[in-house]
Amino acid sequence: MTDLREPPPTGAAPAGVSVLAVDVGGTKLAAAPVHPDGRLGELVTRPTPDGDAETVWSALAAVVTEAIGDGAVSGAGIGSAGPLDAVAGTVSPVNIPAWRGFPLRDRLAALLAGRPVVLVNDAVAGAVGEYHHGAGRGVRAMLGMVVSTGVGGGLILDGRVYAGNTGNAGHIGHTIVDIDGDPCPCGAHGCVETITSGPAMVRWALRNGWSGAAPTGVALAASARDGDAVALAAFERSARALAAGIASAAALCDLDRVVIGGGVARAWDLLEPPLTASMGAYAGLAFVRRVEIVRSELDGQAGLLGVAALVHDPEMA
Numbered sequence: 026m027t028d029l030r031e032p033p034p035t036g037a038a039p040a041g042v043s044v045l046a047v048d049v050g051g052t053k054l055a056a057a058p059v060h061p062d063g064r065l066g067e068l069v070t071r072p073t074p075d076g077d078a079e080t081v082w083s084a085l086a087a088v089v090t091e092a093i094g095d096g097a098v099s100g101a102g103i104g105s106a107g108p109l110d111a112v113a114g115t116v117s118p119v120n121i122p123a124w125r126g127f128p129l130r131d132r133l134a135a136l137l138a139g140r141p142v143v144l145v146n147d148a149v150a151g152a153v154g155e156y157h158h159g160a161g162r163g164v165r166a167m168l169g170m171v172v173s174t175g176v177g178g179g180l181i182l183d184g185r186v187y188a189g190n191t192g193n194a195g196h197i198g199h200t201i202v203d204i205d206g207d208p209c210p211c212g213a214h215g216c217v218e219t220i221t222s223g224p225a226m227v228r229w230a231l232r233n234g235w236s237g238a239a240p241t242g243v244a245l246a247a248s249a250r251d252g253d254a255v256a257l258a259a260f261e262r263s264a265r266a267l268a269a270g271i272a273s274a275a276a277l278c279d280l281d282r283v284v285i286g287g288g289v290a291r292a293w294d295l296l297e298p299p300l301t302a303s304m305g306a307y308a309g310l311a312f313v314r315r316v317e318i319v320r321s322e323l324d325g326q327a328g329l330l331g332v333a334a335l336v337h338d339p340e341m342a
């Protein structure tokens with residue numbers, strides 16, 4: 026992967042020293058020191074503020090400063106909502122409109138007095154976390170997925186991150202599973218995300234007569250557990266699109282395992298049975314059928330642990 030093969034500006038983090046893991050999302054900012062054995066130190070979070078670019082940066086800088094406290098860190102890893110440009114070190118998160126081409130990597134490096142900073146997509150960070158510490162242990166080729174308000178993904182191939190030349194490979198949410206499907210915010214239509222994401226499931230259910238307590242994924246899951254036919258169908262439809270995307274990715278990349286996290290995966294009891302059934306329909310070739318699909322073990326911590334692993338072990342990137 027071209028971007029992260031470049032050596033960090035001041036060399037790799039020395040062993041035995043904590044690094045700082047930073048998670049930048051549309052709803053919250055988080056940071057924590059991560060010890061070399063993978064343990065997370067005290068996590069600091071705060072909501073992502075509205076406002077201009079500097080307002081958002083000030084909030085993040087405060088989170089980072091508080092997370093470091095009196096301790097010392099040898100470097101930092103950032104998992105950021107995308108898209109991003111890993112070569113330039115800039116981010117343009119869809120859900121943080123104030124940041125367009127924001128030079129996040131350089132700003133954080135300056136705050137840390139020039140210590141090395143690695144920047145990856147948050148779904149890539151999550152995949153690396155699961156690979157080292159969670160449900161991805163023991164395989165060589167995996168896709169980590171986050172199924173939530175959007176659908177993200179990160180690839181690990183032959184034991185190394187494959188993020189592509191701009192840091193954006195693995196965007197399984199924008200692979201196309203319905204050639205006549207609904208428009209997607211990305212500009213295409215029929216993407217996995219247009220069917221599988223939490224908001225897409227809720228929209229479909231409402232269009233088909235569901236009337237839950239609130240227009241949310243949590244309420245939809247509650248209705249499905251109560252046996253509501255439309256809610257159950259929304260999960261079944263989401264799982265079919267997910268299976269189609271996973272089978273396609275497995276055919277393309279010869280995957281050993283897919284690890285699924287994010288809010289929709291918290292309803293694993295509802296998602297897993299139709300997902301397994303749909304894989305029976307979409308996974309034909311033996312090497313595609315062998316892909317294991319499992320739930321995230323780390324859930325909200327996967328990204329923080331993943332970026333820390335990348336700072337500790339730049340060879341993986």
Ligand SMILES: [Zn+2]
Nearest residue numbers: 199209211216
């Ligand atoms: Zn799309």
